[in-house]
Amino acid sequence: MEAKSDKLATLDIVLDGLMRRYKERVPDVGTILNAMVSTGMINHADEIENDHIAFRTMGVPQLGVQSFEKIFLHYGYEKRDHYFFEGKKLDAWWYSPPRESDPRIFVSELRVNDLSKEAQRIIRSYTDEVTSDPADSLVLDNGLEVDAFLHKPLWRTPTVSDYQALLKESEYAAWVIYNRYYLNHFTISVHNLPEGYNTVADFNTFLEKNGIRLNTSGGKIKESPDGGLLQSSTVAEMIDAEFAGGEKLSISGSYVEFAERKVLPHFKNIPQQELHRRHRRDGFEAGNADKIFESTYTTQTGK
Ligand code: OOG
Ligand code: NI
16 A cells, blocks of 8 residues: 555656646646636636646657656556557557546657658657667656656757758657657646536637637537547647757747546436546547647647
8 A cells, every 4th residue: 555655646746747847838827727716717726627638759669658658657557548640640548547636648659660761860860869768767756856857858959950850741750859758738627617617618718718829720629529528729839949059949839728528428317516537538539639739730839
């Protein structure tokens, strides 16, 4: 029992570190949380249910999902479904958390071998600096060490020309070469919010009233074919990135997502106050995800 609670305490340190830096990088987070408090939707930002968090990785042998997942599997996350995004050349998996109060995790990986020879050469010139799987030498029970790892450069600072060359072929590749394991987004669960805000449609209206720009790829609301999972997301905020040699460029950072999970048909008669996560549509949806990835793409950020 003790070993288990130690792991969960470490997980708390890691999750807190991710959220703290993410809030600093993405001012929309504070804008949204403050607006939720001032409309009386919640009393305090801590009350928000974090549906899931997401990370992006480079699919090379010593990195990628096989390396990244070791961290969260150690804390009790379980690997679930796989998703494939042919056009974007990505694979992804989701992980269910050890506690109902923890976020799910969505981790994607660029299929580097599917890119052009030139893009592969650029990517490997960076990732080859990592000669062995860094997760293998991490002390996973040391939360502060893992927190530092998730926010430290894995490879040298990219050049603007490499970044721009990657951007032409894979916006995802360009994002990862600069942003690495920074939290890509966290996700506000809307279904337990008060009436008037507890659907993605209503929440989007609230967001737009507060000046938040939404991803319009495939429409502002992405809905799974079974109707159980509805999602929307902001357009990523731009960051003033410093590249090799001190060159500066404004590039896509991270964004915020919103999710509404409907009660499964089987549990329709359970009273509202007795509903738990297990009674609602779980997992992800490839068709929704495909469009949500574009929250950091120039087709959205440049609108
Ligand atoms: C992830 C996009 C997919 C979801 O919830 O389906 C996603 C990303 O942009 O890295 O977040
Ligand atoms: Ni997401």
